Amino acid sequence: MSSPVRVAVAGQHVDGVRRRLGDLGDAVHLLPLTAGSAASDVRAADAALAWDIGDAELHMLLDHAPGLRWLHSPSAGVDKLPLAELRRHNIALTNAAGVFAVPISEWVMGTLLAIAKKTRALYDAQRDDRWHGDLALEELTGKTLLLLGSGGIGREIARRAAPFGMRIWASGRTGRAVEGTERVVSGDGWRTLLPDADFVVMSLPLTDSTRGTIGSQELRSFKQGAWLVNVGRGATTEEQAVLEAVREGRLGGAAIDAWTEEPLPPDHPAWTMANVIVSPHVSGSSPLNNERTLTLFVDNLRRFVNGEDLRNRVDLALGY
Incomplete structure (x- = not known):
């Protein structure tokens, strides 16, 4: 049996992701990420959900997880992410297009x-x-x-x-x-x-x-x-x-x-x-957004595990 895919997830979202894994459970190992996490905690990460992850944690992932191959953004816009760095490290980026x-x-x-x-x-x-x-x-x-x-x-x-x-x-x-x-x-x-x-x-x-x-x-x-x-x-x-x-x-x-x-x-x-x-940037607000975000992420996680094309893949050269 191959090793499970290791996925860094902000601590508060670990349970939400785990509940939706279904038959993916044995193929995925979640790495809880918090403000107190050390580089050693994320070194093995293959993928990450950049939801409620601060800039420091994100850069720790990019600097100390050499096997990181995929990052998912919970936002449709990705202009605040280090796109050039992701491109340099050949890390796939997906976004939340459609969620909002x-x-x-x-x-x-x-x-x-x-x-x-x-x-x-x-x-x-x-x-x-x-x-x-x-x-x-x-x-x-x-x-x-x-x-x-x-x-x-x-x-x-x-x-x-x-x-x-x-x-x-x-x-x-x-x-x-x-x-x-x-x-x-x-x-x-x-x-x-x-x-x-x-x-x-x-x-x-x-x-x-x-x-x-x-x-x-x-x-x-x-x-x-x-x-x-x-x-x-x-x-x-x-x-x-x-x-x-x-x-x-x-x-x-x-x-x-x-x-x-x-x-x-x-x-x-x-x-x-x-x-x-x-309007204070609230047009996308909805009580259904968390469910939509997690559903999209877990669907893409299944695709990642199975080596399939990811949904909402961002063209890092174009920025969307």
Whole structure:
């Protein structure tokens, strides 16, 4: 019988992983990892779950586990991981793409509805004991939604937006078809679509090629009164340029869940802007996320043990 695969897991997640191993139990040996772990505790690791593992523990793994061949990230975005080092050591990286797609897409649809139905104005009127019976509401039906990012999150947004009768366009690296969309473009094709979009929703990872995707130049092409929604990474926009466009009335508003600086400082101008929805990077929050994370990890662990292709493998050169 071959030796079991040794997997480093943060101490608080060991039981959760073990309960889901099933018939993998004899083929896997879990190595609990804590802040007090020594290099000798992880030296034998073949794989690791980088969930609630601090930078010190992660670098200890990379420096002292010469047999480490696979690292799984519990996040869809991997821009905070040492990708160059993983590439240098030939360590496979997988991410949590898809785990957060459902709650994020629901957050986006809730936000689009709140914008169209002017929920904030209704709340303000209620707070002021004011009957705002002349408030002009809008419909999502017939509105054009441009998705910048057609991965798992973008696809779930399209799936939920289609029944509302929205016209949906999407942009992705490959330009592959997306269910529910009328049009999909690749490369810079999205730029020609900006003037006709009522809502632009960004779910881009942060890489060298996506940094500053929406800046002053792009904002000048937006349709007057359009809304920008960002559920990807803050630095994929030039944040101050976005806020300036809202302040000047060129944008109808912005709903931002991903900020360049988090937590958002108390003196940040966005807090007091009427047409900016400030969300503290919680669009992916769900009580089902832990189960989804563990299910994905254990499925990949089974694949790793059996020598099969891993799901959600990250291209370390591209960063996603």
